[in-house]
Amino acid sequence: MNMKQDPGHEIDPTQRPPQMQRIGLIGYGAIGRAVHELLLIHATGTATVAGILIPPSASIEPAAQNESLVVTDRLETLLAADIDIVVECAGHSAVDAYAVDVLRAGLDLVLVSIGALADAEREQRLRHEATAAGRQMLLPSGAIGGIDWIGAARSAGLSEVLYRSRKSPLAWSGTDAEQLVDLASLTSAAIFFRGTAREAAIRFPRNANVAATVALAGLGLDATQVELIADPATRHNVHEIEADSAGGSMSARIKGMPDPGNPKTSLMTAHSVLRTILHRRTAMVI
Ligand SMILES: NC(=O)C1=CN([C@@H]2O[C@H](COP(=O)(O)OP(=O)(O)OC[C@H]3O[C@@H](n4cnc5c(N)ncnc54)[C@H](OP(=O)(O)O)[C@@H]3O)[C@@H](O)[C@H]2O)C=CC1
Ligand SMILES: O=C([O-])CC(=O)C(=O)O
Numbered sequence: 698m699n700m701k702q703d704p705g706h707e708i709d710p711t712q713r714p715p716q717m718q719r720i721g722l723i724g725y726g727a728i729g730r731a732v733h734e735l736l737l738i739h740a741t742g743t744a745t746v747a748g749i750l751i752p753p754s755a756s757i758e759p760a761a762q763n764e765s766l767v768v769t770d771r772l773e774t775l776l777a778a779d780i781d782i783v784v785e786c787a788g789h790s791a792v793d794a795y796a797v798d799v800l801r802a803g804l805d806l807v808l809v810s811i812g813a814l815a816d817a818e819r820e821q822r823l824r825h826e827a828t829a830a831g832r833q834m835l836l837p838s839g840a841i842g843g844i845d846w847i848g849a850a851r852s853a854g855l856s857e858v859l860y861r862s863r864k865s866p867l868a869w870s871g872t873d874a875e876q877l878v879d880l881a882s883l884t885s886a887a888i889f890f891r892g893t894a895r896e897a898a899i900r901f902p903r904n905a906n907v908a909a910t911v912a913l914a915g916l917g918l919d920a921t922q923v924e925l926i927a928d929p930a931t932r933h934n935v936h937e938i939e940a941d942s943a944g945g946s947m948s949a950r951i952k953g954m955p956d957p958g959n960p961k962t963s964l965m966t967a968h969s970v971l972r973t974i975l976h977r978r979t980a981m982v983i
Pocket of ligand 2: 934
């Protein structure tokens with residue numbers, strides 16, 4: 698076929714493999730970098746990072762450099778890189794700064810900082826914008842498992858959900874935990890927070906996104922109970938769910954390895970983002 702080339706456009710969408718997804722990453726810390734590395738290994742021909750949004754005056758060394766990779770501190774510049782889907786992995790304030798504009802630009806948004814949705818007004822606004830744009834916010838399971846069961850149990854009569862997060866004192870440093878417990882002098886595990894998923898996600902924005910994930914899948918942010926624990930005896934990020942429903946009960950425990958780039962974050966989180974991205978193009982979704 699004799700295709701007419703337009704020298705004014707570097708990328709001709711008709712020349713792409715049909716399944717190729719061009720990804721825009723917002724945030725290039727532990728998760729952003731890991732997602733980029735995983736895509737290079739597991740998504741050849743299916744997905745590629747085309748642009749990365751970083752804070753003004755920040756600098757990064759991308760996991761792979763090519764001439765067309767855009768690194769910018771402006772959303773418009775990121776989206777101009779012919780992006781198909783945006784992956785936010787930068788934190789709650791980045792959700793505020795960019796999520797609405799991404800949806801209004803007609804793109805699906807993978808939202809990793811799920812705890813940002815604990816702000817009811819923000820959640821409503823984003824749901825409204827996604828609906829108006831005919832796009833989706835895709836919430837990966839992140840560091841936790843069992844979200845499918847909780848979601849299914851909702852229609853089977855879910856009555857009680859408790860999420861418990863246990864991490865090393867180091868993983869809680871620099872958070873509100875420091876006001877609730879003396880992290881440095883702990884000799885045994887301390888439950889320093891008991892409350893709702895909404896309170897947990899708002900108070901611990903870098904550590905309790907999973908609380909919001911479990912809640913949004915199941916009983917909601919105000920009816921899901923959360924316990925947060927600092928445990929000097931663990932080197933894992935341990936996530937537990939106990940749930941009861943008319944369809945049966947669930948007891949799950951995940952001993953997650955911390956991400957080498959950020960002890961607050963579980964290594965599996967980036968893998969779950971990879972799974973979310975790959976699922977958009979597979980013939981079979983499980
Ligand atoms: N759903 C889940 O299971 C999980 C969700 N999370 C969420 O994911 C987020 C990212 O985690 P992680 O990668 O470990 O965190 P990191 O702190 O390692 O990385 C976050 C990166 O985002 C950058 N950033 C912050 N604000 C902006 C912005 N407005 N625009 C562009 N970049 C920005 C930061 O830059 P700088 O350092 O210069 O500010 C940093 O490089 C966490 O904040 C947390 O909310 C984390 C773990 C699990
Ligand atoms: O990655 C984890 O272990 C969980 C986490 O930080 C979060 O829920 O925000």
